[in-house]
Amino acid sequence: MSAAPRRVLGIDPGSRVTGFGVIDILGQQRHYVASGCIRAPENATLTVRIRTILDGIAEVVSLHQPSEAAVEKVFVNVNPASTLLLGQARGAALSALVLARLEIAEYTALQVKQSVVGNGHAAKEQVQAMVVRLLKLNGTPQADAADALAVALCHANHSHSAALQALTAGGVRLRRGRLG
Structure with a gap:
């Protein structure tokens, strides 16, 4: 019996455009499922932007049923107002993921x-x-969808490494790439 794939939703938050990417992970294999962008209307108020991101992520989660999510961390920008807007967009995305009861991992742009x-x-x-x-x-x-897919791929790589470390810490050894 083969294991079911893990489905990961990657998010690249933005106040105007939030990218999303969904991949399936089965062992070392990564398979594309979907990607796209959630766009706030031009000149939208903060309320409309946050609602657009919250509803958009909720729709992606409902449609693709990921088992886990990964989000890019906010970096501190030269412009404090831009950093605040990005943080608010990220908060909306995180809220949608929390409401969907998904486990969330975070990665910096450098890590991704x-x-x-x-x-x-x-x-x-x-x-x-x-x-x-x-x-x-x-x-x-x-670009935003590709960045979100990259976040999902980063999570696939990091979570695979963490799982192997947990196994080997528990006394399981690897021999020629196989558990032994």
């Missing part, structure tokens, strides 16, 4: 880029190219 590209200072285009390659996509997703 390091995990997916191998370079923590990679350009957005490099991240997009690696997402296409790793998920064997026919086309290139929008």
